[in-house]
Amino acid sequence: MKLEMICTGEEVLSGQIIDTNAAWVANTMMELGIEMQYRVTVGDRLDDLINVFQERSMHADVIIVNGGLGPTSDDMSALAMAKAKGEELVENVQWREHLQDWFARNNRVMPKSNLKQAWLPASAVMVDNPVGTACGFRVKLNNAWLFFTPGVPHELKHMIREQFIPFIRQEFGVQDISALEKFLTIGYGESSLADTLSSIALPAGIELGYRSSMPHIEIKIFARGEKAIRQLPDITKQVRALLGSAVVAENRPTLAAEIHHRLYQSGFSLSVAESCTGGMITSQLIDFPGSSSYLHHGLVTYSNESKVNVLGVNPQILDDHGAVSVQTVEAMAQGVRAILDSDFALATSGIAGPDGGSDDKPVGTVAIALATKEGVYSQMIKLPRRSRQLVRSLSAAVAYDMLRRELLGEEVIVDYPSIPRCGE
Template sequence: MKLEMICTGEEVLAGQIVDTNAAWVADTLMDHGIEMQQRMTVGDRLEDLIQAFQQRSQHADIILVNGGIGPTSDDMSSLAMAMAIGEPQVENKEWRQRLTQWFAKNQRPMPVNNLKQAMLPESAIMVDNPVGTACGFRVKLNRAWLFFTPGVPFELKRMVTDQFIPFIKNEFDLDKPVKVTKLLTIGGGESFLAEKLQDIHLPEGIELGYRSSMPYIEIKIFARGEKAIAHLDSVAAEINICLADLIVAKNQLSLAAELHQLLLDSGKTLAIAESCTGGMLSSQLVDFAGSSRYLVHSIVSYSNAAKVNLLGVDESIIDIHGAVSIETVEQMAEGARAVLDSDYALATSGIAGPDGGTDEKPVGTVAIALACREQIFSQILQLPARSRGLVRSLTCAVALDMLRRKLNKTAVLVNYPSYKKGN
C-alpha cells in the first residue's frame, strides 16, 4: 500500500503557519505501523488542486487531503475533487441536517455560506466529523482513495483516529507489520550520535532514523516484519548502553512529558525559579493536565532585585559573582524551594543573547541548579548560541534532565558532548 498526503492552504505554502498537522499525521500513522511515502503542499488555487488530485491518484493507493473543506471562498477541495473526477457537486442531505442542528443547538444563526460544507462530489462517501461543521468525505479516483479531512487540528485528529486509520486497516492488506521505538536524546548532534552507533549490528528489517527537533535529537528504530520486531527491544537496549547519559526518554514527545509522569508517580513537589528561561520551564510542565499535583509555584525572577527580594539571594553574592553564577543560581533554587517547603526546586540563570555576553561569560553561558532537601546540584554550561530561543530551550532541557536523573536515582550531573562545562 502506498500512502501519500496532500496539504492545502496558501498560509501553509507561504510559511505563514507551520504545518503541525502533517507532522502529527505522519507520527500517528507510524505508531500504527503505517508509513507515509510522500507529502506535498498545494495552495488555494483550483487548477493546482485538480492537477494534484489527478496526478497523485495515479500513483498512490490512498491520499489524505488536509484542509480546504470549510465555508469560505478559498476552501476549494470539494469543488476541485468534483472537477478532477468529472462529476457535479451535490448536496448531502444528512450533513445539511447536521449543520442545521449544530447551529440551533449552539443558538446561533447559520450563515448561508456554511451550506457549502454540505456540497460534496456526487460519488463521495461522507466521513463523519463529530466535533466540527466541516464534512469529511472520501472519493475513488484512478487507483487511489482520496480521504478529505478538515484543517482544524482537533477536528483532523479526531477524524484520523476514529475514521481514517480504521479505514486503512479494513481496506488494505498492509505488506508487513511495522513497529517503531523512539529514543529522545539531548547533548549530542546527529553526526556524533550516528558515529557512536555505527558499529551496532542491526538485524535484517531494522534501520535507524534521526530527527532533529531542538533541543532534542530523536532516534527512531524502525522494525519491519515480525522477525525484526522481535529484535526491537534488544536493539533499543544496545543503543541505550552505547549512548548512556544522552538518552532522556523512550517513546515520549518531550523531556517534560517524561518528567511529568515521574513527578506524578513519585508524589514529590517542585518549585521553579527562572531568569533566562522566563517561564518556559514551568510552561512546559503546565502543558500537561495534572501538573498542579506537583508544581507548587514558579517565580520569574528576571531582575537582580527580584532574585534578592523574592528569592532571598544575598545581594553581595550577585555583586561578587554575577547573576549568572553557581553561587547565585544555588541561592535562587534554595530560595524557591524554601517558599513552600517543596521537595525539589529548579533554578536557571543565563545569557540568552543576542547581546549581553562578555569574554568571561559569552552568550550561551547558563547556570542551572537543582535544590533537594538534603543537597544542591549545580552546573555552568556553555550552550550553542545560534539563537536566543535555542539557548533558552536547551537550558530547560538540561534542567529537566537534572531532576529526571535525581528521580531515577542516577548521577544528576553528567557530560553532554555538545555543551561545554563552564567555570
C-alpha cells in the first residue's frame, strides 16, 4: 500500500505554524509498519488543490488530506475535490442534522457559515467526526482513495485512530504484522550511535532507524513479518548491550515521560528549583496527568535574591562562587527539598546565552544538582555553540537523567561524549 499525505493551508505552507499533524500521522503510521512515501503541502488556492489531488491520485493507493474542512471561505478541500472529479457538491443531510444537534447540545447558535461543512462531493463517503464540526469524507479518484481529515489536532487524531486505521485494514488487508522497539539516548551523536550498532547483522525484515529530536536521539528497531518479530527480542538485546549507558529510556518518547513513569504512584516526592531552565523541568512533568502524586513544587528562582530569600542559599556562596556553580546549585537543591522534605530535588543554574558568558564560564555553562535525603550530587556541564533553547532542553535532560539513575541505583554522574563536564 502506497500511503501519501497532502497538507493544506497558507499558514502551514508559509511556516506561520509548525505542521505537527503531519509528523504525528507519519509516526503513527510508522508504528503500524506503514511508511509514508510522499508528502506535499499546498496553500488555500483552488486550482493548486485541484491539481495536486489529480496528480497525486495517479501515484498513491491512499492519500490523507489534512485541513480545509472548516466553515470559512478559505476552506476549500471539499470544493476542490468535487471539481477534481468533475462533480457537484451535495448537501449531506445527516451531517447538517449533526451540526444542528451539536450546536444545540452546546447551547450555541449555529452560524450560517457552518452549513457549508455539510456540503460534500457527490460521490463522497462521509467519515464521522464525533468531536468537532468538520465532516470527514473519503473519495476515490484515479488510483487512490483520498481521505479528508480536519486540521484541528485532536479531531485529526481521533479520526485517524477510529476511522482511518480501521478503513485501511479492511480495504487493504493491513494487519498488525509489525513490531517496534525504541531506545532513547542523550549526549551521543547520531553518527556515533550508528557506528556503534553497525556490527549487528540484521536479519531480513528488521531495520534500524534514527530520529533526532533534540535533546534526544531515538533509535527505532522495526520488525516486519512474523519471522522478523520472533527475532526482534534477540536484536533488541544486542542493541541494548552495545549502547550500554547511552540508553536513558525504552519505549518512551522523552526522558520526562520516563521520569513520570518511575515516580507516578511510587511513593516518592520531587521538588525542583530552576534558574536557567526557567520551569522547563517542572512543566514537562506537569504535561502528564497524575504528576501531582509525586511533584511537590517547582520554583523558578532566577535572580540571586530569590535564591537567597526563597531557597535559603547563603549569600556568601553566591559571592564566593557565583550563581553558576556547583556550590550554588547544591544549596538550591537542598533548599527546595527541605521546604516539604521531598525525597528528591533537582536544581539548575547556568548561562543559556546568547550573551552573559565570561572566560571562566562561557555561554553554555550549566550547573546541575540532585539532592536526596542522603546527600547531594552535582556537576557542571559545557554546552558551547548551542542555541538558548537547546542549552535549556539539554540541561533539563541531564537533570532528569541524574534522577533516573538515582532511582535505578546506578551511578548518578556519567560521561556523555557530546556533553563535556567542566574541568574535562
